[in-house]
Amino acid sequence: xxxxxxxxxxxxxxxxxxxxxxxxxxxxxxxxxxxxxxxxxxxxxxxxxxxxxxxxxxxxxxxxxxxxxxxxxxxxxxxxxxxxxxxxxxxxxxxxxxxxxxxxxxxxxxxxxxxxxxxxxxxxxxxxxxxxxxxxxxxxxxxxxxxxxxxxxxxxxxxxxxxxxxxxxxxxxxxxxxxxxxxxxxxxxxxxxxxxxxxxxxxxxxxxxxxxxxxxxxxxxxxxxxxxxxxxxxxxxxxxxxxxxxxxxxxxxxxxxxxxxx
Amino acid sequence: xxxxxxxxxxxxxxxxxxxxxxxxxxxxxxxxxxxxxxxxxxxxxxxxxxxxxxxxxxxxxxxxxxxxxxxxxxxxxxxxxxxxxxxxxxxxxxxxxxxxxxxxxxxxxxxxxxxxxxxxxxxxxxxxxxxxxxxxxxxxxxxxxxxxxxxxxxxxxxxxxxxxxxxxxxxxxxxxxxxxxxxxxxxxxxxxxxxxxxxxxxxxxxxxxxxxxxxxxxxxxxxxxxxxxxxxxxxxxxxxxxxxxxxxxxxxxxxxxxxxxxxxxxxxxxxxxxxxxxxxxxxxxxxxxxxxxxxxxxxxxxxxxxxxxxxxxxxxxxxxxxxxxxxxxxxxxxxxxxxxxxxxxxxxxxxxxxx
Numbered sequence: 142x143x144x145x146x147x148x149x150x151x152x153x154x155x156x157x158x159x160x161x162x163x164x165x166x167x168x169x170x171x172x173x174x175x176x177x178x179x180x181x182x183x184x185x186x187x188x189x190x191x192x193x194x195x196x197x198x199x200x201x202x203x204x205x206x207x208x209x210x211x212x213x214x215x216x217x218x219x220x221x222x223x224x225x226x227x228x229x230x231x232x233x234x235x236x237x238x239x240x241x242x243x244x245x246x247x248x249x250x251x252x253x254x255x256x257x258x259x260x261x262x263x264x265x266x267x268x269x270x271x272x273x274x275x276x277x278x279x280x281x282x283x284x285x286x287x288x289x290x291x292x293x294x295x296x297x298x299x300x301x302x303x304x305x306x307x308x309x310x311x312x313x314x315x316x317x318x319x320x321x322x323x324x325x326x327x328x329x330x331x332x333x334x335x336x337x338x339x340x341x342x343x344x345x346x347x348x349x350x351x352x353x354x355x356x357x358x359x360x361x362x363x364x365x366x367x368x369x370x371x372x373x374x375x376x377x378x379x380x381x382x383x384x385x386x387x388x389x390x391x392x393x394x395x396x397x398x399x400x401x402x403x
Numbered sequence: 404x405x406x407x408x409x410x411x412x413x414x415x416x417x418x419x420x421x422x423x424x425x426x427x428x429x430x431x432x433x434x435x436x437x438x439x440x441x442x443x444x445x446x447x448x449x450x451x452x453x454x455x456x457x458x459x460x461x462x463x464x465x466x467x468x469x470x471x472x473x474x475x476x477x478x479x480x481x482x483x484x485x486x487x488x489x490x491x492x493x494x495x496x497x498x499x500x501x502x503x504x505x506x507x508x509x510x511x512x513x514x515x516x517x518x519x520x521x522x523x524x525x526x527x528x529x530x531x532x533x534x535x536x537x538x539x540x541x542x543x544x545x546x547x548x549x550x551x552x553x554x555x556x557x558x559x560x561x562x563x564x565x566x567x568x569x570x571x572x573x574x575x576x577x578x579x580x581x582x583x584x585x586x587x588x589x590x591x592x593x594x595x596x597x598x599x600x601x602x603x604x605x606x607x608x609x610x611x612x613x614x615x616x617x618x619x620x621x622x623x624x625x626x627x628x629x630x631x632x633x634x635x636x637x638x639x640x641x642x643x644x645x646x647x648x649x650x651x652x653x654x655x656x657x658x659x660x661x662x663x664x665x666x667x668x669x670x671x672x673x674x675x676x677x678x679x680x681x682x683x684x685x686x687x688x689x690x691x692x693x694x695x696x697x698x699x700x701x702x703x704x705x706x707x708x709x710x711x712x713x714x715x716x717x718x719x720x721x722x723x724x725x726x727x728x729x730x731x732x733x734x735x736x737x738x739x740x741x742x743x744x745x746x747x748x749x750x751x752x753x754x755x756x757x758x
Contacts, residue, residue, distance in 0.1 A: 396492075
């Protein structure tokens with residue numbers, strides 16, 4: 142474990158060094174994240190100008206939900222972005238073979254091989270939204286609340302990563318897994334809003350099948366002191382379950398890895 | 404104990420079949436059909452510590468697939484592999500510490516990092532002690548002439564520089580076994596020489612076992628005493644380089660210079676015309692069916708020969724013959740000890756294909 146931590150920091154340092162070499166790319170990436178996030182927020186703002194209450198949720202409460210989701214999402218950008226392109230960039234090009242002949246877990250190597258700085262944009266915006274919304278809503282950040290927030294964001298991030306891991310395994314058969322990952326990942330858009338405004342079917346899907354609800358709606362309920370029962374505590378268990386399923390599938394995919402010609 | 408053991412190794416790929424056009428794509432989506440393709444078929448061999456083995460065959464013969472099973476990248480469809488006693492797929496990490504792999508033109512170095520940084524990362528990944536790393540770095544920089552390249556990013560290097568850098572990266576953790584998949588492809592002669600010397604030195608001084616796939620017979624001739632030949636997934640030869648010529652080089656070429664233009668003549672038995680110019684005739688004969696003196700005598704009786712010369716077949720031509728399937732027609736699967744001579748002195752070629 143300490144070995145993996147020190148290897149990760151080594152990879153990260155080199156990644157950052159390369160990023161600094163391509164400053165223009167870095168800048169464009171940062172700006173595009175900002176634009177993307179601002180556009181998303183603008184939609185919420187426009188909607189709330191017309192209807193002050195959405196399904197009983199105020200503007201500030203919506204910002205909290207939105208901010209929590211952005212924080213969780215930032216983790217998958219920062220630490221697991223290669224799950225998106227393992228097929229396109231590694232399996233198709235044959236680069237994946239290299240991971241398999243190094244004395245390091247191939248999944249770890251894949252993840253450590255990329256650090257997407259665009260995640261920083263999501264992290265910062267998520268942080269701003271959660272702190273301003275909670276200030277206006279009068280949420281006090283005592284130790285239990287702070288601890289809850291950290292665990293919730295970590296679980297939310299791992300739920301994103303777990304789902305991407307599960308879908309990326311298809312790359313071992315179909316080479317390019319981006320369309321598959323995209324279909325599942327894009328459902329997180331629903332979780333930008335309170336799940337309670339959807340019908341039962343959608344609620345079920347976002348709670349039990351693609352459980353992005355645990356990355357935004359359920360923790361927001363806890364922080365706001367609303368009651369959704371046991372669900373506000375299930376985030377970590379859901380995240381661990383998804384990761385375990387994902388890793389088993391990954392190992393199964395690895396056995397079926399066919400490499401490329403030559 | 405052999406360091407590499409391959410027993411009845413097979414690999415079957417399932418290639419998706421698609422009809423042309425959009426309709427075909429849609430059909431393939433709902434009812435995918437797969438065509439099995441046998442890439443490696445029942446291959447067995449062993450390699451002892453410190454051997455340098457050349458593994459040759461045409462493109463698509465199954466060389467890379469075999470290497471990928473030996474390195475643990477692919478799981479065999481049948482048979483088993485043991486590398487230093489381990490299953491390279493199940494015990495991936497332990498196996499990876501003991502092996503080094505060069506994949507032809509694909510680099511393992513980081514495109515944007517300077518060479519020393521890249522090598523430093525590789526050394527960290529393999530837990531090379533810092534003092535040992537510095538020793539090896541100095542040594543490799545010397546032999547591979549990398550001194551001026553240490554602070555240059557990989558992306559700006561030429562092919563030859565990249566390959567030298569790649570070799571340094573592959574051997575920096577002092578692996579016991581090295582797999583080199585076409586290490587000299589596309590390189591100029593000087594660089595080839597350097598690389599061969601480096602491989603030789605590692606083998607001599609460290610006792611490194613080397614498996615080398617190549618299309619360059621120069622690599623084979625300078626480095627390998629033992630050669631494996633794979634064709635259409637089957638191992639058709641496993642033995643010393645020197646015996647390939649003896650066993651498979653059954654054709655000789657004989658060139659005649661004649662006093663007057665050649666018009667008509669009867670071909671000696673067992674011979675065929677390779678080239679005929681006005682005063683020059685090149686014949687090829689099967690030395691298991693005729694001797695040089697028979698062919699020469701027969702022709703000299705018919706034509707006025709000024710001069711003639713006999714050419715030994717060179718390895719390249721023999722290999723070309725093997726690639727073209729000459730052996731498959733003979734049905735010959737050769738092994739080192741399988742060279743029983745038949746009565747007429749002709750090497751026994753009806754060995755155990757598809758036994």
